[in-house]
Amino acid sequence: MNASPASVVSARKLGLTFQTSDGPVHALSDVDLEVEKGDFVSFIGPSGCGKTTFLRVIADLEKNTAGEITINGMTPEEARKSRCYGYVFQAPALYPWRTIEKNVALPLEIMGHGKTEQQERVRRTLDLVNLSGFGKKYPWQLSGGMQQRASIARALAFDADLLLMDEPFGALDEIVRDHLNEQLLKLWAATEKTICFVTHSIPEAVYLSTKIVVMSPRPGRVTDVIHSTLPRERPLEIRERPEFLEIAHRVREGLRAGHSYEE
Amino acid sequence: MNASPASVVSARKLGLTFQTSDGPVHALSDVDLEVEKGDFVSFIGPSGCGKTTFLRVIADLEKNTAGEITINGMTPEEARKSRCYGYVFQAPALYPWRTIEKNVALPLEIMGHGKTEQQERVRRTLDLVNLSGFGKKYPWQLSGGMQQRASIARALAFDADLLLMDEPFGALDEIVRDHLNEQLLKLWAATEKTICFVTHSIPEAVYLSTKIVVMSPRPGRVTDVIHSTLPRERPLEIRERPEFLEIAHRVREGLRAGHSYEE
Amino acid sequence: MRSETFASRIGPVLTIVATIIVIWYAAAVWMNAPFQRDLDRRGDVTSTTMEFIGKTLSQPKPIVPAPHQVAQNVFENTFLRKVTSNRSLVYHSWVTLSSTLAGFAFGTLLGVLIAVGIVHVKALDRSLMPWIIASQTVPILAIAPMVVVVLAAINVTGLIPKALISTYLSFFPVAVGMVKGLRSPDIIQLELMRTYNASRWQTFWKLRVPASMPFLFTSMKVAVAASLVGAIVAELPTGAAAGIGSKLLAGSYYSQTIDMWAALIAGSLLAAMLVTLVGIGARLIDRRMGVRSA
Amino acid sequence: ADITLQLKWVAQSQFAGYYVGEDKGFYDEEGLDVEIKAGGPDIAPEQVIAGGGADVIVAWMGGALVAREKGVPLVNIAQPYQKSGLQLICPKDGPIQTEADFKGHTLGVWFFGNEYPFFAWMNKLGLSTEGGPDGVTVLKQSFDVQPLVQKQADCISVMTYNEYWQAIDAGFKPEDLVVFNYTEMGNDLLEDGLYVLEDKLADPEFKENMVKFVRASMKGWKYAMENPDEAAEIVMDNGGQDENHQKRMMGEVAKLIGDGTGKLDPAVYERTAKALLDQKIITKEPEGAYTAEITDAAMQ
Amino acid sequence: MTLFLRSWQGSIALLLCLLAVARLPLLATGASTPFAAGGTIAILLLTAVGALASFMRNSRAARALILFVTAHTAAWLLIGGISGNEGDARLSYFLLIAASWLLGWRCISELAEIRPASRQTMMALRLLIPAIFGAWVLILWESITRGAGVPFILLPPPSAIWDRIVSSVPILAADVRQTIFKAVLFGYVVGCAAGFAVAILADRISFLRRGLLPIGNLMSALPIIGVAPIMVMWFGFDWQSKAAVVIVMTFFPMLVNTVAGLSASGSMERDLMRSYASGYWQTLVKLRLPAAMPFIFNALKINSTLALIGAIVAEFFGTPIVGMGFRISTEIGRMNVDMVWAEIAVAAVIGSVFYGVVALAERATTFWHPSNRGG
Numbered sequence A, B: 001m002n003a004s005p006a007s008v009v010s011a012r013k014l015g016l017t018f019q020t021s022d023g024p025v026h027a028l029s030d031v032d033l034e035v036e037k038g039d040f041v042s043f044i045g046p047s048g049c050g051k052t053t054f055l056r057v058i059a060d061l062e063k064n065t066a067g068e069i070t071i072n073g074m075t076p077e078e079a080r081k082s083r084c085y086g087y088v089f090q091a092p093a094l095y096p097w098r099t100i101e102k103n104v105a106l107p108l109e110i111m112g113h114g115k116t117e118q119q120e121r122v123r124r125t126l127d128l129v130n131l132s133g134f135g136k137k138y139p140w141q142l143s144g145g146m147q148q149r150a151s152i153a154r155a156l157a158f159d160a161d162l163l164l165m166d167e168p169f170g171a172l173d174e175i176v177r178d179h180l181n182e183q184l185l186k187l188w189a190a191t192e193k194t195i196c197f198v199t200h201s202i203p204e205a206v207y208l209s210t211k212i213v214v215m216s217p218r219p220g221r222v223t224d225v226i227h228s229t230l231p232r233e234r235p236l237e238i239r240e241r242p243e244f245l246e247i248a249h250r251v252r253e254g255l256r257a258g259h260s261y262e263e
Numbered sequence C: 001m002r003s004e005t006f007a008s009r010i011g012p013v014l015t016i017v018a019t020i021i022v023i024w025y026a027a028a029v030w031m032n033a034p035f036q037r038d039l040d041r042r043g044d045v046t047s048t049t050m051e052f053i054g055k056t057l058s059q060p061k062p063i064v065p066a067p068h069q070v071a072q073n074v075f076e077n078t079f080l081r082k083v084t085s086n087r088s089l090v091y092h093s094w095v096t097l098s099s100t101l102a103g104f105a106f107g108t109l110l111g112v113l114i115a116v117g118i119v120h121v122k123a124l125d126r127s128l129m130p131w132i133i134a135s136q137t138v139p140i141l142a143i144a145p146m147v148v149v150v151l152a153a154i155n156v157t158g159l160i161p162k163a164l165i166s167t168y169l170s171f172f173p174v175a176v177g178m179v180k181g182l183r184s185p186d187i188i189q190l191e192l193m194r195t196y197n198a199s200r201w202q203t204f205w206k207l208r209v210p211a212s213m214p215f216l217f218t219s220m221k222v223a224v225a226a227s228l229v230g231a232i233v234a235e236l237p238t239g240a241a242a243g244i245g246s247k248l249l250a251g252s253y254y255s256q257t258i259d260m261w262a263a264l265i266a267g268s269l270l271a272a273m274l275v276t277l278v279g280i281g282a283r284l285i286d287r288r289m290g291v292r293s294a
Numbered sequence D: 001a002d003i004t005l006q007l008k009w010v011a012q013s014q015f016a017g018y019y020v021g022e023d024k025g026f027y028d029e030e031g032l033d034v035e036i037k038a039g040g041p042d043i044a045p046e047q048v049i050a051g052g053g054a055d056v057i058v059a060w061m062g063g064a065l066v067a068r069e070k071g072v073p074l075v076n077i078a079q080p081y082q083k084s085g086l087q088l089i090c091p092k093d094g095p096i097q098t099e100a101d102f103k104g105h106t107l108g109v110w111f112f113g114n115e116y117p118f119f120a121w122m123n124k125l126g127l128s129t130e131g132g133p134d135g136v137t138v139l140k141q142s143f144d145v146q147p148l149v150q151k152q153a154d155c156i157s158v159m160t161y162n163e164y165w166q167a168i169d170a171g172f173k174p175e176d177l178v179v180f181n182y183t184e185m186g187n188d189l190l191e192d193g194l195y196v197l198e199d200k201l202a203d204p205e206f207k208e209n210m211v212k213f214v215r216a217s218m219k220g221w222k223y224a225m226e227n228p229d230e231a232a233e234i235v236m237d238n239g240g241q242d243e244n245h246q247k248r249m250m251g252e253v254a255k256l257i258g259d260g261t262g263k264l265d266p267a268v269y270e271r272t273a274k275a276l277l278d279q280k281i282i283t284k285e286p287e288g289a290y291t292a293e294i295t296d297a298a299m300q
Numbered sequence E: 001m002t003l004f005l006r007s008w009q010g011s012i013a014l015l016l017c018l019l020a021v022a023r024l025p026l027l028a029t030g031a032s033t034p035f036a037a038g039g040t041i042a043i044l045l046l047t048a049v050g051a052l053a054s055f056m057r058n059s060r061a062a063r064a065l066i067l068f069v070t071a072h073t074a075a076w077l078l079i080g081g082i083s084g085n086e087g088d089a090r091l092s093y094f095l096l097i098a099a100s101w102l103l104g105w106r107c108i109s110e111l112a113e114i115r116p117a118s119r120q121t122m123m124a125l126r127l128l129i130p131a132i133f134g135a136w137v138l139i140l141w142e143s144i145t146r147g148a149g150v151p152f153i154l155l156p157p158p159s160a161i162w163d164r165i166v167s168s169v170p171i172l173a174a175d176v177r178q179t180i181f182k183a184v185l186f187g188y189v190v191g192c193a194a195g196f197a198v199a200i201l202a203d204r205i206s207f208l209r210r211g212l213l214p215i216g217n218l219m220s221a222l223p224i225i226g227v228a229p230i231m232v233m234w235f236g237f238d239w240q241s242k243a244a245v246v247i248v249m250t251f252f253p254m255l256v257n258t259v260a261g262l263s264a265s266g267s268m269e270r271d272l273m274r275s276y277a278s279g280y281w282q283t284l285v286k287l288r289l290p291a292a293m294p295f296i297f298n299a300l301k302i303n304s305t306l307a308l309i310g311a312i313v314a315e316f317f318g319t320p321i322v323g324m325g326f327r328i329s330t331e332i333g334r335m336n337v338d339m340v341w342a343e344i345a346v347a348a349v350i351g352s353v354f355y356g357v358v359a360l361a362e363r364a365t366t367f368w369h370p371s372n373r374g375g
């Protein structure tokens, strides 16, 4: 395989078919994709087009049934075993018997960080997602959006080089979303992380990404990969610039083409 | 109580405080609100400001600890018992042992509709949310967005006059979202339903509503109620009109004011 | 609800107990009447209905002893005897309780260990379960004497054989419940652990164990009751020297039904106490785990 | 020397001699340290001794000869009970007055190795035990006389020294009962004898200990017969139930002990072995199943 | 070390093999039919070949097959050689038995790791693995009892038990009919139904919940030996009294589990029902019972074995002269220990089948539960 040395995710003719009792479901087919170190890649596409499935293949939570994929030159399994990535699920998946604080500390406990460092990191990441003061609450005492933010904090708490985020900001209002978008960009800029980000919001995708992957369903395939021409430095106001609107338009067109129902 | 006869939801100085082990949480306080028959009311506000809680009080899933509230002139409990409303939860809450079809048919079974009518309605509503063909699948075989749509279908399946929707479109992409927004408006226009709708998207709120309720957190209170001047007939293009943008601006300002952290 | 008063908890219990006692008296009269009639006929006694009822309730060896007879017996054997006397119910209960507790502790431990093995080792999952099940269909009373005989032959006597038999009965509910419980975490919760490349050990402690708690405690309630049954059964072949089982057996040799019922009551109270204790344990754990009060 | 004695049943006056021997120090006098293990409803002393859990057991001849055939070479070394205490009782107002009335009725019998005398008797009467109008229906009887009280059986098995008195306690007067006594009918098979393993007996030291043991035990039996109330007390101290009952039992047991020498009457032995053979409970004539050496030595 | 870990069973088996060679012959001198030299060598070779094969790097299936053949042939030869020499086995004999057992273990581990493509193979494996495991329990039992000459009336070898089963089919069948088809089935159904009904009642009527549940706990450990004689007094000698004992025994596990299961549904799921103003029974049938199913099946499984024990043990306390419990207690008294074990074996088989049926039903009804979706 001749992935470039800086390639973080490299997929070749990737395919995945689920066997269900009423026939096979082709969730992914013929996906070719190259994510380079430092990329911020957004995945956008209709519901059920395989975005989550693709992230899950990267994370070694699902095995591809065709093609090949490497993460940092390793198989997904090796990558997972070397704790290459942090994953934010589409649902918060907090453990109900742990307080928010303890939930965020979970990966740190598992990776064996010291007690004081754990506390420090938990405090910092809860702050980042604006949840300080809720650390001692249990998940069911929090609103949906707050739970989602807690799960983001959990993924950020340990410093993985690759972040896989499945609609992390879906349940958040525009203001918090803008805020977190900015924070995420800052984090990304400062740390040279690679981020794979599933979203349904076109402006969000355009605002955040260096590369936008547009997908279409049944079977899930990549219909377009748009390289952003925006600078890495992105104030919120960038969203009014014509370049921005142009990219957004291109994404919307790609998206629309993939949809089966259009009046 | 002197609620107008057409008033569907009428709240006076409504308050709700949760008692938790580390002190009380004031989720709602001093909320005054009037929702009239045929209104489409959107609730928007930062995460954790009490939107869900307010909907839950209307639905009699939570008891207010202060003030008063009536639904169609009745107490929430009476309203619930007379099956006044349909509720879409923030999470799909599908029953894992039922197929999608069966999940959508659940309220119909409970309310005692005939077998053929059930089938007919299930077919129609699954169609509406673009899930025909998935009726025989189990919830865990569907993507997140598909599950959310199934739960919307479930709430639409029985014709409640009042719909309470808690971020129903949060997990959907823009295109589907636009599509469902249009469908919902159509449904609303055709049936004279009253809809209470929690969203985080300002354009969505403006596009759909006759009334936009802006809330702010800790304690959750209503900071602004914006009456839309847009006509009831709303093509998607309306979102480019200046009136639209102006209302959106006002909502954004209200929202920003409620946020505690602003750089 | 914390506001639940003591009275609102105890009231229903008392009502039900009262109902049971009334039914019990009726049953006692009804069941004891035929024998009393025979007795009167053989003794050529005639008596009024009231007298007759009185006699059915005061037979020395009735088929169904009247509640007051049992109560009196329990009272005498609990409070009027030295606790070290072998006629004291307290003494017998203690003997049984000690082997029950030992058996319950072993049984829970063994059950959990087996469940852990089954959940983690595929070879065990595939091969062990059917045989554990088969082992439970072996009637204990049939093997209990053999176990005791064999153990006695290698000089293991006293508490341990009894505790072993009680272990044999109690590990099974725990094993079955824990296998279910340890497998109860949602897929997404397990996948989260996978993304951290958590070791099996970590996944076990941080996810499977907490998730299995409701199952563990439900099975432990069944198991503690089973341990008690096991301990009682195991007392028979040990020469039935002491314990509730020996009381029951001795009662049954001589048709001393009142003694038997008294011992049964003692056993039941012991069981209720143990089950309640496990329940309290469950509640404490629940509270520590922040479970939402329904 | 340490000796373990396994009884056939729970502590009761049926075994008073051994308890008295222990309590009065008769074993100590012989230099023996005897541990008496009570039995129970599902303890087979024959199995215990085979497993090494006892040195000497109290067993019924029927069970012992069967075990001998199954590879546990038991040898009778003494026979303290020279008569059988087993009988069948029926209420007089019931259908059964004589042996001729058994046909078509239900009889309670103890199993667990105690059923041989009954089946031998029925064999002699030519009655089938499979039920039906021409046979008798057999019930496995529980530990007590309830089947009689409850009329679940037409007749039940009792021991003269135990369950018979429970029936009396339950309100049956002796004249209300028809009694079939196995000894009186000549159907008795030897009960409570002392048995050891044949190969152990080859060891002179063990043999010597057994002589001492039998001597001390018979001394205990004599003492018990002379002081029945005290013997019953001793039994109570060792876990017996119901003092009055134990005293009465001691009185009845005394009638079965006979001359107190513990010697086995070869004639009764022959009859027992023949009954078992007739019934095909054992298949071949037992050999060496008893020895008089021990009792002879003990009674010198 | 890594080589050792690759197949620790194989390593130890090899070691045992060598030790056995050092301690030959297999049987005590003076055994009536000693092993032929060829037989001994064949056994040693088989175990050694099996042990070495477990280190091979070929396919799992091949390894499993070699292990299967060598381990079982060796065991077969060892057991075959002991007949006529009961009690004469020496240390090396047991070492070889242990070695072949380790190979059998290894065989199971290998089989468990195989992931066959087709459903049929999967099913076959599911049956084969516990079968091999069970076979080894029997092999060890047979070889130890016969090798060491354990007295027959303490523990007969499985072969003797099997002979007894074959020669007593009519008796066993009559006993099964009496105990299982009358007492157990009736008691199980009624006991489980009663526990379930009381749980629902207690759930529905809070007065009963508070009054009845503590008393339900009282019934939890009504000791079977106390209840059995009483039930015989009340319901007579026949199967009805045994069924009553089974009812008492199965009641409590069902009660406890159903009560726990009824509170197992999630709060949002319950809110959904509330929003439909769904009645108590509708919520029960459509939400709470399905959510309680894993718990209820738990009880059904535990009860399937409890019921069997209950009925058999209850027969110790008076019965007509038929039934598994009757036979066990009678035959022990007659020193027919092989018959006792024959009954136990039959009970175990029936109990396992019973349990298996419940487990299959569980799989079919709670397919949605995470524990049945892998994990």
Ligand SMILES: Nc1ncnc2c1ncn2[C@@H]1O[C@H](COP(=O)(O)OP(=O)(O)OP(=O)(O)O)[C@@H](O)[C@H]1O
Residues within 6 Å of the ligand: A018, A019, A020, A025, A026, A027, A045, A046, A047, A048, A049, A050, A051, A052, A053, A054, A090, A220, B140, B141, B142, B143, B144, B145, B146, B171
């Ligand atoms: N475990 C499964 N078994 C069978 N089919 C599955 C399974 N998981 C996903 N699918 C199917 O695979 C397809 C892709 O699902 P996926 O979750 O990747 O969609 P998605 O792009 O993330 O959608 P959304 O935006 O709604 O989350 C869907 O059609 C879905 O029904």
Ligand SMILES: Nc1ncnc2c1ncn2[C@@H]1O[C@H](COP(=O)(O)OP(=O)(O)OP(=O)(O)O)[C@@H](O)[C@H]1O
Residues within 6 Å of the ligand: A140, A141, A142, A143, A144, A145, A146, A171, B018, B019, B020, B025, B026, B027, B046, B047, B048, B049, B050, B051, B052, B053, B054, B090, B220
């Ligand atoms: N059961 C509960 N116990 C204690 N506190 C609660 C409970 N439910 C909600 N809260 C608190 O009440 C506040 C309002 O929560 P609510 O769910 O109404 O927010 P929301 O506006 O819906 O937020 P989001 O947009 O994130 O869903 C939050 O601060 C939350 O922590």
Ligand SMILES: Cc1ncc(C[n+]2csc(CCO)c2C)c(N)n1
Residues within 6 Å of the ligand: D008, D009, D014, D041, D110, D111, D112, D114, D142, D143, D144, D159, D162, D191, D192
């Ligand atoms: C299962 C059982 N077996 C025997 C007896 C009767 N019993 C009591 S004492 C005794 C003499 C023993 O030496 C006998 C036969 C019983 N009640 N239950």
Ligand SMILES: [Mg+2]
Residues within 6 Å of the ligand: A051, A052, A053, A090, A166, B143, B144, B145
């Ligand atoms: Mg998804």
Ligand SMILES: [Mg+2]
Residues within 6 Å of the ligand: A143, A144, A145, B051, B052, B053, B090, B166
């Ligand atoms: Mg909310």
